[in-house]
Amino acid sequence: MEKVYDKVSFTSKTSPTGYCPGCGHGTAHKLFASALEHFNLRDKTVLIYPVGCGGLAMPWINVNVIGAAHGRAGAIATAIKRTNPDNFVISYQGDGDLAAIGTAETIHAANRGENITVIFINNANFGMTGGQMAPTTMLGQTATTAQSGRSLEEHGAPLRMAEMIATLDAPKYVARFALHDAKNILKAQQGIMKAVELQVKGEGYSFVELLSMCPTNWKKSPADCAAYMDEAVLKAFPLGVFKDVK
Amino acid sequence: MSKEFIKGNEAIAEAAVRAGCRFFAGYPITPQNEVPEYLSARLPEVGGHFIQGESEIASVYMVFGVAATGIRSMTSSSGPGFALKAEGISFLAGGQIPAVLVNVSRGGPAIGTIEPAQQDYFSAVHAPAPGGFRCFVLAPQNVQEAADFVYEAFDIADKYRTPVYVLADGMIGNMMEVVELPKMRDLADLPSNDSWRFNKYNDDGTARILSTYMPMGELMQNKNKEMAAMYETWEKEEQRWEEYMIDDAEYIVTAYGSSARIAKSAVKELRAEGIKVGLIRAITLYPFPKDAFDKLDYTKVKKMFCAEMSIPGQYIYDVQNAVLGRSEIIPIQTSGGVIMETDMVVAAVKENL
Amino acid sequence: MEKSVLIAGFGGQGVMSIGKMLGYAASDAGKYASFYPSYGAEQRGGTANCTVIISDEEIGSPAVSKLDMLIAMNQPSFDKFAKKVKKGGSIIVNSSLVTSKVEDPDIEAVYVDANDIANDLGSPKVANIVILGAYIGLSGALSEEDGKAIIKKMLGGKADLLEMNYQAFDKGIQAVK
Ligand SMILES: Cc1ncc(C[n+]2csc(CCOP(=O)(O)OP(=O)(O)O)c2C)c(N)n1
Ligand code: SF4
Ligand SMILES: [Mg+2]
Numbered sequence: 008m009e010k011v012y013d014k015v016s017f018t019s020k021t022s023p024t025g026y027c028p029g030c031g032h033g034t035a036h037k038l039f040a041s042a043l044e045h046f047n048l049r050d051k052t053v054l055i056y057p058v059g060c061g062g063l064a065m066p067w068i069n070v071n072v073i074g075a076a077h078g079r080a081g082a083i084a085t086a087i088k089r090t091n092p093d094n095f096v097i098s099y100q101g102d103g104d105l106a107a108i109g110t111a112e113t114i115h116a117a118n119r120g121e122n123i124t125v126i127f128i129n130n131a132n133f134g135m136t137g138g139q140m141a142p143t144t145m146l147g148q149t150a151t152t153a154q155s156g157r158s159l160e161e162h163g164a165p166l167r168m169a170e171m172i173a174t175l176d177a178p179k180y181v182a183r184f185a186l187h188d189a190k191n192i193l194k195a196q197q198g199i200m201k202a203v204e205l206q207v208k209g210e211g212y213s214f215v216e217l218l219s220m221c222p223t224n225w226k227k228s229p230a231d232c233a234a235y236m237d238e239a240v241l242k243a244f245p246l247g248v249f250k251d252v253k
Numbered sequence: 254m255s256k257e258f259i260k261g262n263e264a265i266a267e268a269a270v271r272a273g274c275r276f277f278a279g280y281p282i283t284p285q286n287e288v289p290e291y292l293s294a295r296l297p298e299v300g301g302h303f304i305q306g307e308s309e310i311a312s313v314y315m316v317f318g319v320a321a322t323g324i325r326s327m328t329s330s331s332g333p334g335f336a337l338k339a340e341g342i343s344f345l346a347g348g349q350i351p352a353v354l355v356n357v358s359r360g361g362p363a364i365g366t367i368e369p370a371q372q373d374y375f376s377a378v379h380a381p382a383p384g385g386f387r388c389f390v391l392a393p394q395n396v397q398e399a400a401d402f403v404y405e406a407f408d409i410a411d412k413y414r415t416p417v418y419v420l421a422d423g424m425i426g427n428m429m430e431v432v433e434l435p436k437m438r439d440l441a442d443l444p445s446n447d448s449w450r451f452n453k454y455n456d457d458g459t460a461r462i463l464s465t466y467m468p469m470g471e472l473m474q475n476k477n478k479e480m481a482a483m484y485e486t487w488e489k490e491e492q493r494w495e496e497y498m499i500d501d502a503e504y505i506v507t508a509y510g511s512s513a514r515i516a517k518s519a520v521k522e523l524r525a526e527g528i529k530v531g532l533i534r535a536i537t538l539y540p541f542p543k544d545a546f547d548k549l550d551y552t553k554v555k556k557m558f559c560a561e562m563s564i565p566g567q568y569i570y571d572v573q574n575a576v577l578g579r580s581e582i583i584p585i586q587t588s589g590g591v592i593m594e595t596d597m598v599v600a601a602v603k604e605n606l
Numbered sequence: 607m608e609k610s611v612l613i614a615g616f617g618g619q620g621v622m623s624i625g626k627m628l629g630y631a632a633s634d635a636g637k638y639a640s641f642y643p644s645y646g647a648e649q650r651g652g653t654a655n656c657t658v659i660i661s662d663e664e665i666g667s668p669a670v671s672k673l674d675m676l677i678a679m680n681q682p683s684f685d686k687f688a689k690k691v692k693k694g695g696s697i698i699v700n701s702s703l704v705t706s707k708v709e710d711p712d713i714e715a716v717y718v719d720a721n722d723i724a725n726d727l728g729s730p731k732v733a734n735i736v737i738l739g740a741y742i743g744l745s746g747a748l749s750e751e752d753g754k755a756i757i758k759k760m761l762g763g764k765a766d767l768l769e770m771n772y773q774a775f776d777k778g779i780q781a782v783k
Binding site for chain 3: 367395423424427428429430514519521
Binding site: 058074076077078103107108110133135136137139140142151152153154 | 363
C-alpha cells in the first residue's frame with residue numbers, strides 16, 4: 008500500500024497526517040487520495056470534511072476543503088454537487104458525525120441518490136472528543152459515557168449504516184471494508200476506486216464504510232487493535248458489498 | 254463540610270446530583286465532556302437517568318420532556334451545541350419549564366476552538382433563540398461557584414419556572430480546584446410541582462396541555478406580558494454582583510466569569526502600586542447588575558475598563574447600557590481561546606491613568 | 607504567597623499525575639490550589655502540560671503568563687516554556703532528556719537526572735516522583751510530610767512500590783539540596 012501512497016503527487020511530503028499511530032484515518036486518507044490521483048481528479052475535488060478526527064489531515068491532503076458543521080456534510084455535499092456538477096464532491100465522515108448527529112442528512116442525501124461519494128469511517132466511538140459511545144459502539148464495548156459497556160436494553164444495538172443505506176432505492180454502490188491488514192486494505196482500495204469512478208461517470212450515490220482502528224480511545228496498541236478487529240469488530244459489522252447496481 | 258480537590262466539570266455534575274437533578278441528556282463536545290461522562294455513571298447510582306442523545310437537538314428535547322413532568326433535569330454543552338439547543342431552550346422558556354443549562358464555552362464562531370473563551374455572551378444573555386425570551390443567567394468565576402451556582406440554579410428554575418443558564422468556560426470546566434460541595438438534597442424536600450407538572454391532571458379532572466402554539470395573537474401577547482413581568486421582577490430583585498475595592502476607586506475594571514478572577518489579580522497588583530482601582534464583577538448576567546453601575550459616584554471615577562475574552566466585545570454592550578455615558582469605558586479583550594493575562598489588564602490601566 | 611509551576615513533557619511521562627498530586631497535597635494541607643491541564647486536541651500531538659498554583663489565599667488566573675517555576679520533562683517542553691519563567695524564578699530540568707542549559711543568570715536552574723535516578727531505583731515509572739520531590743524540595747510550597755502523605759494516599763497499594771516511590775521522592779529532594 009505504501010507504494011500506492013507514494014504515487015500520490017499532491018499530498019504533503021512535509022506535514023504529517025496528524026493522526027495517532029495506528030489510526031485508520033491515516034490509511035483511509037491514503038486510499039482515497041490515491042483514487043483521486045488515479046482518476047486525475049485533484050483539481051476538480053471539493054472535499055467535505057467533518058467535525059471529528061477525520062478533519063485533522065487538512066494540511067496533508069492538500070485538496071480544496073469545505074469544513075462542514077458536525078453532521079451536516081450530506082447537505083453541503085448535495086448542494087455543491089447539484090450546482091457544480093463538474094466538481095468531484097467527496098464527503099469524509101466519522102461515525103458520530105454521519106450516524107449520530109448527521110443521520111438525517113446522511114439518509115436523505117442517499118435517498119435522493121445524489122451523485123456524490125461518501126467515505127464513512129467507523130471506529131466505533133467518538134474519537135476526537137475522547138471515546139464516548141457512538142451509535143456504532145459494539146455491545147459490551149466500553150466507552151466514557153457507557154463505562155460498563157454498551158447494553159442492548161439501555162442503548163440499543165449498534166447501527167449498521169451500510170446495510171441501512173443499502174435498503175434505499177437510489178444508492179448505486181454500498182459496501183463495507185476494513186483497514187487493519189494489507190489484504191483488507193487492498194479490497195478497500197478497490198471499493199473506493201469503484202465509488203469514485205461512479206461519480207466520475209455520473210452514475211450516482213456511493214457509500215463506502217471503512218472499519219477503522221482508534222488505538223488511543225480503544226486503549227490498545229495498534230497490534231492489539233488489529234486483533235480486536237478480527238475478534239469483535241468484523242463480527243459486529245460484517246464486511247461485504249451490500250449494493251452494486253450495474 | 255469537607256473540601257475536595259475536583260475538576261470543574263465533575264463539580265458541576267456532582268452539584269447537579271446533590272441539587273436533586275435526576276435526568277441528564279447531552280451529546281459529547283469539548284470542553285465539557287466530563288459532565289456527561291460523570292453523570293452517565295453517577296445518575297443511575299441515585300435512581301436517576303442519563304441518556305446520550307444522538308444530537309444536541311435530541312438532548313435538549315429529552316430534557317424538555319422530562320422537565321415537563323417535574324423531574325429536575327439538566328443538559329450541558331459548549332457553543333456549537335448550544336446553537337443546536339437554541340430552539341429547545343425557546344420551548345423551555347415558552348412552556349415555562351424549569352431546567353438547568355450549562356455552557357462550558359469555547360472560542361467561536363462556528364466550530365472555533367476548544368480553548369476557553371467568553372464568546373457566547375450574547376447568545377446566553379440576549380438571544381438564545383427566537384421569540385425574545387430570557388434565561389436567568391449566572392456566571393461562575395471558579396470551580397466553587399460553578400458547583401454552587403448549578404446547585405442553586407435548580408431552585409431558581411423551580412421558583413420562576415424558567416430555564417436557568419450557567420455560563421462557564423473551558424477554564425472553569427477543565428481546571429481542578431479545592432471545593433466544598435453542597436449537601437445532598439432529599440428529593441422529599443424539593444418544592445412540589447404538582448400544581449403544574451404535565452403528567453398530572455388538575456384536581457377537577459381537567460387535562461393539562463403544554464403547547465406553545467398560540468394561534469390567537471392576543472393570547473400570545475398576554476403570555477408575553479406575563480413573562481415580561483417576571484423579567485422585571487428579576488431585574489428588581491435578583492441582580493447580583495461582587496464589588497472589590499471600589500469605595501475610593503478612581504478607576505474601575507469590570508468583568509465576569511474567568512476574566513473577573515484575572516482582573517481581580519490585576520486590581521491587587523495595581524493597588525500594591527498605590528493606584529486606586531476597583532472591580533465590579535457581574536454574577537448574574539441576566540438580570541444584568543445595573544444597580545452596581547448606577548450607584549457609582551461618577552465624579553470620582555476617572556475611567557472604566559471592561560475586560561472580557563471576546564472579540565468583538567459583547568459584555569461591554571451591557572456595561573455601556575448601564576453606565577450610560579457617565580464614564581469612558583476602555584475595552585480589554587482577548588478571543589478565540591487566548592486566555593486573558595493579568596499583565597494585560599495591568600498594562601491597560603496604567604496606559605490610561 | 608501564590609506559587610505557580612508549569613509541568614510539561616510527553617504524554618506518558620506522568621506530567622498530569624505530578625500536577626494532580628501537588629494539587630491534592632496542597633488541598634490536604636488546607637491551602638488553595640488550582641490545576642489547569644492542556645486538554646483535547648492539544649494532547650493528540652503527544653505532549654501534555656499543566657499549570658499548578660498553590661497559595662494561601664484565593665487564586666487569580668489558573669493559567670498565568672509568567673511562571674515562578676517550570677518543570678521541563680523533555681526537550682520540546684524546555685524549548686517552548688523556558689522563556690515564560692519570571693526573573694528570579696526557577697527551572698527544574700529533567701537532564702536525563704533535556705540537553706539544553708538555562709542561560710538566563712536571573713533564573714535558577716536545577717538539573718535532575720530523573721529518568722536515570724528512576725532506572726537506578728529499578729523502575730523508570732518513578733521518574734515523575736523524583737521530580738515531585740525536587741519540586742517540593744526547591745519550592746517550599748509544600749512540606750516533605752505533605753509530599754509523603756500524598757504519595758501514600760495516591761500510590762499506596764503495595765508496600766514495596768510505596769517504598770520505591772518514597773525513595774524516588776527522597777532522591778528528588780536530595781537532588782535539589
Ligand atoms: C454541534 C457540535 N456538537 C458536538 C461537537 C463536538 N464534536 C467534535 S468531533 C465529535 C465527534 C467525533 O466523533 P466521530 O464523528 O466518530 O469522528 P472520529 O473523531 O471518531 O473520527 C464531536 C461530538 C461539535 N463540534 N459540534
Ligand atoms: S483519537 Fe482515535 S480516531 Fe482520533 S486520531 Fe487518534 S486514533 Fe485516530
Ligand atoms: Mg468515530
